[in-house]
Amino acid sequence: MEQQPKMVTGWAARDANGLLSPFSYPLRAKGDEDVVVKILFCGICHSDLSTIKNEWGNAKYPVVPGHEIVGVVAEVGSSVARFAAGDTVGVGYIASTCRACANCRDGFENYCAGLVPSFNAALPDGATVHGGFSELAVVNQRYVVRIPGGGGGASPAPLDRLAPLLCAGVTVYCPMRRLGLDRPGVHLGVAGLGGLGHLAVKFGKAFGVKVTVISTSPWKEAEAVERLGADAFLLSTNAEQMKAAAGTMDGIIDTVSAVHDLTPLITLLRTHGQLVPVGSPGKPVQLALYPLQSGPSPVGPRIDWAGGPIRARWAVLMVCDVADGKSVAGSMIGGMRDTQEMVDFAVEHGVAAEVEVIGMEDVNGAMERLQKGDVRYRIIGTPTSLSRGRLGGETLAAHAATPSSPSSTLPPPELAGGKAGGVLGRRRRGPNGSAEPAPARGGRRTPMMARPEVETGVRLGAADPAPLWPDLASPPTDPVGTEEGEAGSQGEAAAGGVRGGAGRTRGLGPMSGGVRLWRCCARSKPVVVTGSSGGWLPLVTSVAFGNTQEAVWQ
Numbered sequence: 001m002e003q004q005p006k007m008v009t010g011w012a013a014r015d016a017n018g019l020l021s022p023f024s025y026p027l028r029a030k031g032d033e034d035v036v037v038k039i040l041f042c043g044i045c046h047s048d049l050s051t052i053k054n055e056w057g058n059a060k061y062p063v064v065p066g067h068e069i070v071g072v073v074a075e076v077g078s079s080v081a082r083f084a085a086g087d088t089v090g091v092g093y094i095a096s097t098c099r100a101c102a103n104c105r106d107g108f109e110n111y112c113a114g115l116v117p118s119f120n121a122a123l124p125d126g127a128t129v130h131g132g133f134s135e136l137a138v139v140n141q142r143y144v145v146r147i148p149g150g151g152g153g154a155s156p157a158p159l160d161r162l163a164p165l166l167c168a169g170v171t172v173y174c175p176m177r178r179l180g181l182d183r184p185g186v187h188l189g190v191a192g193l194g195g196l197g198h199l200a201v202k203f204g205k206a207f208g209v210k211v212t213v214i215s216t217s218p219w220k221e222a223e224a225v226e227r228l229g230a231d232a233f234l235l236s237t238n239a240e241q242m243k244a245a246a247g248t249m250d251g252i253i254d255t256v257s258a259v260h261d262l263t264p265l266i267t268l269l270r271t272h273g274q275l276v277p278v279g280s281p282g283k284p285v286q287l288a289l290y291p292l293q294s295g296p297s298p299v300g301p302r303i304d305w306a307g308g309p310i311r312a313r314w315a316v317l318m319v320c321d322v323a324d325g326k327s328v329a330g331s332m333i334g335g336m337r338d339t340q341e342m343v344d345f346a347v348e349h350g351v352a353a354e355v356e357v358i359g360m361e362d363v364n365g366a367m368e369r370l371q372k373g374d375v376r377y378r379i380i381g382t383p384t385s386l387s388r389g390r391l392g393g394e395t396l397a398a399h400a401a402t403p404s405s406p407s408s409t410l411p412p413p414e415l416a417g418g419k420a421g422g423v424l425g426r427r428r429r430g431p432n433g434s435a436e437p438a439p440a441r442g443g444r445r446t447p448m449m450a451r452p453e454v455e456t457g458v459r460l461g462a463a464d465p466a467p468l469w470p471d472l473a474s475p476p477t478d479p480v481g482t483e484e485g486e487a488g489s490q491g492e493a494a495a496g497g498v499r500g501g502a503g504r505t506r507g508l509g510p511m512s513g514g515v516r517l518w519r520c521c522a523r524s525k526p527v528v529v530t531g532s533s534g535g536w537l538p539l540v541t542s543v544a545f546g547n548t549q550e551a552v553w554q
């Protein structure tokens with residue numbers, strides 16, 4: 001006899017006004033490989049906001065957002081060896097990938113063309129995937145990571161503070177690792193001090209690099225330096241400060257969520273510096289090429305690049321005596337191996353988010369504050385706090401979280417330093433990033449409800465001898481992923497927005513010089529653009545980010 005699906009309650013947006021309200025839906029039936037997670041904490045990422053408001057044009061209402069999940073395993077499928085009921089686990093942006101392509105085999109599931117996100121999505125069999133603003137999630141074990149020590153190690157980071165690692169954390173950690181921005185001696189810029197940005201600062205300091213925050217919000221200066229550990233703070237609207245810092249940074253993780261000019265950031269880079277724009281404004285960003293190709297004090301004629309690729313090619317020839325070779329590199333979340341590595345690193349080095357914990361009844365106010373840029377620095381929802389006792393069942397009985405206390409991990413702005421927003425105020429942002437005058441910060445804050453109680457008694461830090469990625473050990477034998485195969489798949493991607501000059505696509509390996517093309521996952525972005533203004537190497541001459549990416553090079 002077929003079992004009736006279990007009904008669960010989530011919080012869903014029904015249309016582009018983005019307002020969330022309780023929504024009951026059938027939980028996906030647990031398969032052999034699945035882990036059922038009771039969701040204790042779920043971070044609110046700007047991508048959740050962009051999705052529920054349909055800013056990316058891909059909302060599939062009703063949308064239950066949330067993809068920074070920390071919870072406890074409630075049940076496991078019959079083939080699951082890596083997890084057991086009671087384990088503390090995390091789930092991020094990925095719900096499913098093809099598991100057969102080169103990216104999946106190499107641990108870069110985040111760049112699998114078949115990636116299915118953990119919210120606002122459907123699995124290949126048609127099953128709807130709802131996100132973490134819900135009581136329970138059913139997730140294939142491959143896309144679940146272990147939280148070591150359950151957040152309760154020697155100097156425990158509470159689980160609510162670890163939830164943002166699952167998306168924000170891995171999104172900034174991966175490019176820092178991949179591009180060598182993770183070692184002493186490096187000067188890292190972090191543009192946009194929000195959920196992603198503040199974790200980039202923390203990872204940067206844990207790596208031992210010099211970190212400079214580049215922000216539009218003067219009130220964040222004291223907090224960035226005194227509490228988050230940044231070495232310096234640049235107000236991006238202050239031309240003098242920006243000029244003084246030109247040519248000093250090895251890399252910049254740009255987490256700004258709105259459309260913005262990349263040129264001032266590129267100017268901050270030193271020779272061979274790398275800009276990593278991880279924000280997703282949803283609209284193409286203009287990229288002036290001369291600053292990418294030339295040094296901070298360019299010689300040669302000033303060139304009008306607006307003419308497009310053909311004129312740009314000539315222009316490049318004209319400035320060949322300047323060779324600063326900066327790069328713009330895309331990056332999207334992280335693969336599962338990197339996500340586990342990042343969580344382990346964070347727990348070991350005490351990297352955890354600054355959070356404000358809310359009950360779900362405050363979630364709409366929280367979204368509004370995120371829209372205005374009034375969050376320090378991640379809001380965490382507690383989807384099961386109102387439904388405790390209703391879930392019941394042996395495997396759901398005793399779940400722990402050691403939540404931070406009090407409800408915000410940072411002191412009120414007036415205590416946080418002389419330049420807090422309560423004194424200076426800040427620019428508010430309208431829905432399109434337009435500037436609005438801001439009332440005093442303290443007066444605008446939504447009062448937080450009392451921190452929800454959470455049960456205790458979870459199994460912490462259980463050793464697990466099973467390999468983390470059993471299927472990587474014996475990869476499937478289909479030939480996808482050879483250099484040829486990769487080029488082929490980029491050819492397919494061309495239809496989705498990646499085009500080479502004269503209609504060709506080129507897939508050069510990530511470490512090849514000159515031009516690098518890094519194919520970026522679900523939306524098949526061309527994402528690494530390396531400028532060069534000397535020698536004979538082919539040059540990237542035009543790139544736009546967003547939903548209509550196009551790379552043209554000759």
Ligand SMILES: NC(=O)C1=CN([C@@H]2O[C@H](COP(=O)(O)OP(=O)(O)OC[C@H]3O[C@@H](n4cnc5c(N)ncnc54)[C@H](OP(=O)(O)O)[C@@H]3O)[C@@H](O)[C@H]2O)C=CC1
Binds near residue numbers: 047167260332
């Ligand atoms: N590539 C990927 O894999 C991922 C991308 N994302 C994307 O990253 C972006 C950041 O997410 P998150 O950190 O959660 O967002 P937040 O809203 O927490 O932070 C964004 C920051 O950007 C800055 N900012 C916002 N609006 C403007 C504006 N109009 N002009 C200049 N600066 C602005 C602010 O920093 P300040 O006040 O310091 O200037 C703000 O704090 C989002 O677009 C999100 O969709 C998220 C996850 C993964």
Ligand SMILES: O=C/C=C/c1ccc(O)c(O)c1
Binds near residue numbers: 047
């Ligand atoms: O919060 C996660 C955002 C992920 C993301 C997905 C797709 C894309 O093109 C992005 O830039 C970010």
